[in-house]
Amino acid sequence: MRAAFTVLAVLTLSHSLYAADPVSPLSAAPADSTLHEATLRLRIYNYTSIGGRHLSEAQRLVSDVYLKAGVRIIWEPVLNRPVPVDPSTAPRMPVADVSIMLFNNEMSRRMDADPNIVGSAAVSMRGPGSIAYVHGERVKRVAKTQEQVRDILSFVIAHELSHLLLPPGCHTEAGLMRGEWSAPELRRLSIADFALTEAQRGTMRERVRSYGAGPLHTLLSD
Numbered sequence: 001m002r003a004a005f006t007v008l009a010v011l012t013l014s015h016s017l018y019a020a021d022p023v024s025p026l027s028a029a030p031a032d033s034t035l036h037e038a039t040l041r042l043r044i045y046n047y048t049s050i051g052g053r054h055l056s057e058a059q060r061l062v063s064d065v066y067l068k069a070g071v072r073i074i075w076e077p078v079l080n081r082p083v084p085v086d087p088s089t090a091p092r093m094p095v096a097d098v099s100i101m102l103f104n105n106e107m108s109r110r111m112d113a114d115p116n117i118v119g120s121a122a123v124s125m126r127g128p129g130s131i132a133y134v135h136g137e138r139v140k141r142v143a144k145t146q147e148q149v150r151d152i153l154s155f156v157i158a159h160e161l162s163h164l165l166l167p168p169g170c171h172t173e174a175g176l177m178r179g180e181w182s183a184p185e186l187r188r189l190s191i192a193d194f195a196l197t198e199a200q201r202g203t204m205r206e207r208v209r210s211y212g213a214g215p216l217h218t219l220l221s222d
């Protein structure tokens with residue numbers, strides 16, 4: 001009866017991932033400061049009951065994961081309104097301007113998402129995507145503790161964000177881009193589960209640099 005959760009871009013970290021440990025690998029900056037040239041603007045639209053503190057901590061974790069890949073994330077403030085969002089009418093936006101929609105149950109239902117999927121990303125065969133979805137209440141159901149909510153939320157956001165930045169078919173056997181996880185596995189995420197390959201990190205940096213200040217790329221209309 002073990003359900004397998006698909007993270008079209010999902011994931012989680014273990015308790016120690018976030019801990020206020022200043023020497024945590026997740027908080028360590030890359031040795032090469034020139035890697036920080038790639039910058040991504042990111043917004044999270046939170047329509048769930050997940051609190052601001054946990055979300056802020058999750059954002060910090062995601063930032064650390066991407067900083068290790070040489071991509072600096074700027075979290076843009078959003079005006080949050082409790083209204084359903086129709087993915088088919090999502091606005092066009094520069095690909096360097098990425099949005100994460102943190103859906104509640106009703107929104108997940110309206111999206112008709114498979115119940116075992118905790119996150120997905122709208123990607124194009126032509127280039128990076130700009131919008132991803134995280135089914136927040138499903139994350140809360142999998143988690144048994146508040147720390148797990150934060151860690152699983154971090155993983156799923158980081159996984160889906162990678163889908164937006166990497167070419168289609170980027171799942172790997174292990175690490176951040178592993179696609180399927182059981183609930184128990186998600187509850188015991190470790191730092192290794194957030195790892196990206198060198199090739200993935202390089203692709204991300206190049207794509208963010210290439211598209212960051214470039215023209216608009218329509219993603220959801222493909």
Ligand SMILES: [Zn+2]
Nearest residue numbers: 007008009179
């Ligand atoms: Zn995935």
